[in-house]
Amino acid sequence: MVQIGVVGPCGAGKSTLVRALRERGIAAREIAQEHSGVPAMWQRITRPDRLVYLDVSRETAERRLERELPPAWWEEMTARLAHARACADLIVETDHRTPEEVLEQVLAFLDAIEYELTR
Numbered sequence: 001m002v003q004i005g006v007v008g009p010c011g012a013g014k015s016t017l018v019r020a021l022r023e024r025g026i027a028a029r030e031i032a033q034e035h036s037g038v039p040a041m042w043q044r045i046t047r048p049d050r051l052v053y054l055d056v057s058r059e060t061a062e063r064r065l066e067r068e069l070p071p072a073w074w075e076e077m078t079a080r081l082a083h084a085r086a087c088a089d090l091i092v093e094t095d096h097r098t099p100e101e102v103l104e105q106v107l108a109f110l111d112a113i114e115y116e117l118t119r
Helices: 014-023 041-046 058-065 071-080 082-087 099-118
Strands: 003-007 027-030 050-055 090-093
Touching: 003 014, 003 041, 014 027, 014 050, 014 099, 041 082, 050 082, 050 099, 058 071, 071 082, 090 099
Parallel strands: 003 027, 003 050, 050 090
Antiparallel strands: none
């Protein structure tokens, strides 16, 4: 079974996406890379077959989390995510998407991968 890792800033929708993928029988794991100063932690601990990066603006994250996220803290968090973002197989901007739209985009990506693997 393919293991999907999901990374991104706080408030991007990682938990929501992982829960939805698991409900569909897909092995998915939220990786808290944003809290680690080790750039490749996502690779060392989870070793996902595919990495999905959910991106979000600070303003949208603040609205979703209902709290202020200081700019310096946000910059540090996104710096911690830089390696994972650069290595991601799929980057999804979540600012203007519903959780269902994000899920649809990820499922379409996974379907395309499966198609390529069976060709």
